[in-house]
Amino acid sequence: MKKILLIDSSPRKNGNSEVVVDTLAADLRNAEVTVFKMREKKCSPCQACGACQNRETQLCVQEDDYTKLLPIINECDAIVLASPIYNHQLNSMAKVFIERLYPFFNYVGKNMSNTSKFGKKAALVCSCWGGPRDVYEKYADWTVKCFSQMGAEEMKSLVFDQIPGPGDIKKHEGYIKQLHELAKWLAA
Numbered sequence: 474m475k476k477i478l479l480i481d482s483s484p485r486k487n488g489n490s491e492v493v494v495d496t497l498a499a500d501l502r503n504a505e506v507t508v509f510k511m512r513e514k515k516c517s518p519c520q521a522c523g524a525c526q527n528r529e530t531q532l533c534v535q536e537d538d539y540t541k542l543l544p545i546i547n548e549c550d551a552i553v554l555a556s557p558i559y560n561h562q563l564n565s566m567a568k569v570f571i572e573r574l575y576p577f578f579n580y581v582g583k584n585m586s587n588t589s590k591f592g593k594k595a596a597l598v599c600s601c602w603g604g605p606r607d608v609y610e611k612y613a614d615w616t617v618k619c620f621s622q623m624g625a626e627e628m629k630s631l632v633f634d635q636i637p638g639p640g641d642i643k644k645h646e647g648y649i650k651q652l653h654e655l656a657k658w659l660a661a
Contacts, residue, residue: 500656558601595620
C-alpha cells in the first residue's frame with residue numbers, strides 16, 4: 474500500500490488548498506494517506522542551528538509537530554504540498570515546510586539526501602486569484618525540485634488561477650479533473 478503525505482499550508486480553513494488536499498485524500502482511499510494541515514499544527518521556522526546535519530536519520534532539535542512528521546516524510550512514497558500564492562510566491566507556511574526539510578540534506582548523499590527511501594513522487598499545487606500564470610508555472614516547476622532533498626525523483630506542479638475566494642476551485646471542473654489525474658499518478 475502506498476504511503477502518501479498531503480500538506481495543506483494555507484492559513485484559511487475551507488480554502489482552495491484544503492479542497493485540493495481533501496479531494497486528493499478522497500481519491501486516494503486505497504492508499505495510506507496522512508493529511509497535515511499546518512494551520513492546525515505547531516510548525517516553527519528552521520533555526521539554521523545545524524544540529525540535524527551529518528546524521529544518518531532525520532532529526533530536528535525543535536519539539537513541534539513538524540519534527541514528528543520527519544519519519545513520515547522519510548517513509549512516504551509520495552508527497553503533495555498545496556499552497557496559495559501570496560505576493561507572487563508560496564505562502565509563508567509552505568516556505569516553513571520546505572525549509573524544515575533541512576534534516577534530509579546531505580551534500581555527499583545521493584541527490585544530496587540522507588533519506589532511506591528514494592524514488593518518491595512529489596507535487597506542488599498552487600492556487601491564486603490571478604497574476605502572470607506563466608511566471609507562476611515556472612516558479613512552481615522550479616520549487617517542486619526541492620523535494621529531491623527528501624528522496625523525490627518524479628515531480629509535477631499545478632497552478633490553478635482565477636480562484637479568488639475560499640473554495641472557488643470547486644467551480645472549475647477542469648481543475649478538479651486535474652486533481653483526479655494527479656491522484657492516479659500518485660497512486661501508480
